[in-house]
Amino acid sequence: MSDIETLKQENRIFNPPAEFVKNATISGMEAYKAMCAEAERDYEGFWARHARENLEWHKPFTKTLDESNAPFYKWFEDGQLNVSYNCLDRNLKNGNADRTAIIFEADDGKVANVTYAQLHERVCRFANGLKSLGIKKGDRVIVYMPMSVEGVVAMQACARIGATHSVVFGGFSAKSLQERIIDAGAVAVITADEQVRGGKHLPLKAIVDEALGMGGCEVIKNVIVYQRTNANVGMVAGRDLKMQDVLANQSATCEPEWVDAEHPLFILYTSGSTGKPKGVQHSSGGYLLWAMLTMKWTFDIKPTDIFWCTADIGWVTGHTYIAYGPLAVGATQVVFEGVPTYPNAGRFWDMIQKHKTTIFYTAPTAIRSLIKAADADANVHPSKYDLSSLRLLGTVGEPINPEAWMWYYRNIGRENCPIVDTFWQTETGGHMITPLPGATPMVPGSCTLPLPGIMAAVVDETGNDLPNGQGGILVVKRPWPSMIRTIWGDPERFKKSYFPEEFGGKLYLAGDGSVRNKDTGNFTITGRIDDVLNVSGHRMGTMEIESALVANQIVAEAAVVGKPDETTGESICAFVVLKRARPTGDEAKQIAKELRDWVAKEIGPIAKPKEIRFGDNLPKTRSGKIMRRLLRVLAKGEEITQDVSTLENPAILEQLKQAQ
Numbered sequence: 001m002s003d004i005e006t007l008k009q010e011n012r013i014f015n016p017p018a019e020f021v022k023n024a025t026i027s028g029m030e031a032y033k034a035m036c037a038e039a040e041r042d043y044e045g046f047w048a049r050h051a052r053e054n055l056e057w058h059k060p061f062t063k064t065l066d067e068s069n070a071p072f073y074k075w076f077e078d079g080q081l082n083v084s085y086n087c088l089d090r091n092l093k094n095g096n097a098d099r100t101a102i103i104f105e106a107d108d109g110k111v112a113n114v115t116y117a118q119l120h121e122r123v124c125r126f127a128n129g130l131k132s133l134g135i136k137k138g139d140r141v142i143v144y145m146p147m148s149v150e151g152v153v154a155m156q157a158c159a160r161i162g163a164t165h166s167v168v169f170g171g172f173s174a175k176s177l178q179e180r181i182i183d184a185g186a187v188a189v190i191t192a193d194e195q196v197r198g199g200k201h202l203p204l205k206a207i208v209d210e211a212l213g214m215g216g217c218e219v220i221k222n223v224i225v226y227q228r229t230n231a232n233v234g235m236v237a238g239r240d241l242k243m244q245d246v247l248a249n250q251s252a253t254c255e256p257e258w259v260d261a262e263h264p265l266f267i268l269y270t271s272g273s274t275g276k277p278k279g280v281q282h283s284s285g286g287y288l289l290w291a292m293l294t295m296k297w298t299f300d301i302k303p304t305d306i307f308w309c310t311a312d313i314g315w316v317t318g319h320t321y322i323a324y325g326p327l328a329v330g331a332t333q334v335v336f337e338g339v340p341t342y343p344n345a346g347r348f349w350d351m352i353q354k355h356k357t358t359i360f361y362t363a364p365t366a367i368r369s370l371i372k373a374a375d376a377d378a379n380v381h382p383s384k385y386d387l388s389s390l391r392l393l394g395t396v397g398e399p400i401n402p403e404a405w406m407w408y409y410r411n412i413g414r415e416n417c418p419i420v421d422t423f424w425q426t427e428t429g430g431h432m433i434t435p436l437p438g439a440t441p442m443v444p445g446s447c448t449l450p451l452p453g454i455m456a457a458v459v460d461e462t463g464n465d466l467p468n469g470q471g472g473i474l475v476v477k478r479p480w481p482s483m484i485r486t487i488w489g490d491p492e493r494f495k496k497s498y499f500p501e502e503f504g505g506k507l508y509l510a511g512d513g514s515v516r517n518k519d520t521g522n523f524t525i526t527g528r529i530d531d532v533l534n535v536s537g538h539r540m541g542t543m544e545i546e547s548a549l550v551a552n553q554i555v556a557e558a559a560v561v562g563k564p565d566e567t568t569g570e571s572i573c574a575f576v577v578l579k580r581a582r583p584t585g586d587e588a589k590q591i592a593k594e595l596r597d598w599v600a601k602e603i604g605p606i607a608k609p610k611e612i613r614f615g616d617n618l619p620k621t622r623s624g625k626i627m628r629r630l631l632r633v634l635a636k637g638e639e640i641t642q643d644v645s646t647l648e649n650p651a652i653l654e655q656l657k658q659a660q
């Protein structure tokens with residue numbers, strides 16, 4: 001039975017604990033259904049009410065949704081606000097000034113607390129510093145930072161002055177960074193001398209220098225360097241500045257730049273099915289609204305909570321559930337610099353115990369690798385830690401297999417914490433389909449039901465609704481406030497990728513397959529339906545990796561497919577044809593290593609193929625099309641049972657069977 005078949009038959013149901021239901025913001029299924037009904041009845045009214053109740057507007061909006069230029073939807077268009085004001089100043093006014101905003105734990109275990117008043121001051125000083133460099137509303141600023149308070153400060157400071165940030169994950173290579181700088185047309189880069197993870201120091205500033213040295217980045221006027229380790233890094237006179245110098249002598253207050261609700265808060269690059277990463281553009285008003293509502297609904301956030309999202313600010317999860325959502329609702333959150341396995345694989349559990357974390361949000365890959373570690377070493381087993389502070393658990397980024405779900409539920413939640421399996425995407429801005437912890441009966445491996453106001457459905461290739469029980473394409477039928485607004489600089493690609501004509505141009509296409517349970521209507525995500533891979537929750541395009549491989553001068557052709565992996569969900573398997581004879585034995589191993597390192601340089605270490613197989617050719621149809629379907633079967637190590645009669649060169653399959 002395939003994994004999906006197993007999932008479809010998953011019938012264990014776990015009801016939220018009665019105590020949780022009693023105190024929950026959305027308490028019980030009737031409350032959930034009533035909210036869904038309100039949204040159905042008066043869609044715009046529903047969103048307008050929440051936008052008025054949750055955001056502080058400098059100038060109130062009068063129009064909720066403008067669909068006249070669909071799919072370029074506009075929300076709260078004539079309203080004005082500032083995201084940083086809503087996240088910081090509002091807390092100062094609400095009596096939260098001395099409340100801890102961030103509990104920062106460094107890689108080496110050192111802890112530093114930052115209150116809302118302190119965070120506000122640091123953001124204001126830095127915002128003034130950015131202004132003093134001439135950075136202004138509408139400018140794009142790249143943030144290439146380690147997990148740090150300063151990373152959050154950088155993002156908030158951009159928001160404060162109306163500059164659009166584009167955070168690039170610290171694991172991306174110089175080449176990837178350069179491409180993003182050019183595409184965004186950024187005027188400055190905010191970075192650090194080094195990042196520290198798992199006891200290792202990794203250069204960030206040196207990578208920025210390398211990226212800028214590649215050319216095409218002449219628009220960058222300044223590089224601002226946060227000194228994390230005080231490592232000796234090269235500073236280009238007139239261009240590079242230390243963050244502390246940018247902050248020095250700046251005023252501790254900074255009048256926010258009031259922007260229109262649709263003003264682009266950020267651009268975040270993500271992988272699509274074609275080669276070039278897409279700059280997903282998000283708004284200010286609609287985005288922040290959903291960040292807040294999902295903090296309240298999905299995470300049931302309360303003033304007594306210690307919230308911890310383990311994502312990196314380089315991904316969308318770190319944007320919505322570290323840099324914006326928790327601050328906008330005045331929560332106290334843990335921000336962690338390091339990795340889950342250092343100094344040992346008990347680090348997460350130790351930190352939950354130490355900080356009395358109440359809500360813990362992480363990725364299935366992390367859970368799976370910690371299950372393995374706990375099995376191997378009793379000292380890092382969660383049973384060795386006091387996890388009694390926890391009241392809610394969450395997962396994100398990839399499907400969670402029922403076994404990992406059960407382990408998480410039993411060993412971390414001690415069968416007393418609901419698990420919210422949150423399905424969403426860079427493009428959706430926040431959660432879309434997820435259990436509500438005080439309402440929805442949970443089923444391991446299913447993200448259950450859409451949040452109120454999210455009109456998710458499963459349709460066939462022509463956009464028609466499919467009955468429950470039948471697998472199809474996941475779509476969203478109505479625009480929602482935090483949705484992607486466009487692809488930066490490429491509106492046509494935005495339309496084609498997400499609102500294709502085949503579906504009438506009106507349905508948002510998530511790129512995932514899904515099936516709904518016959519009885520409950522619960523959604524289960526069956527995986528991507530395009531050429532996007534999900535390795536450890538990191539999104540990567542197969543074409544992106546193929547382009548990187550063929551950019552190497554010894555490579556003639558390459559095809560990349562995903563292969564199921566016990567820990568990382570999927571792993572990358574590359575089939576490569578060299579310009580020279582097919583290598584075997586040690587030589588093949590050597591070249592495979594060189595190509596892996598090459599990909600790490602072209603994209604980043606996260607894109608390194610786990611497996612590389614060499615062939616004299618790739619399986620192709622007579623018209624020259626590579627048959628990836630067959631490559632997927634080969635990668636899994638399964639026998640080919642499909643019809644191969646249309647293949648030009650069936651003999652090649654035998655050769656590609658062998659892993660090196």
Ligand code: WTA
Binds near residue numbers: 398
């Ligand atoms: C996958 C991460 C199953 C899905 C927030 C989606 C999931 C892609 C889940 C987006 C989940 C995310 N269950 N699959 N709970 N969450 N995915 O843009 O394939 O990095 O399209 O956003 O991850 O990845 P992205």
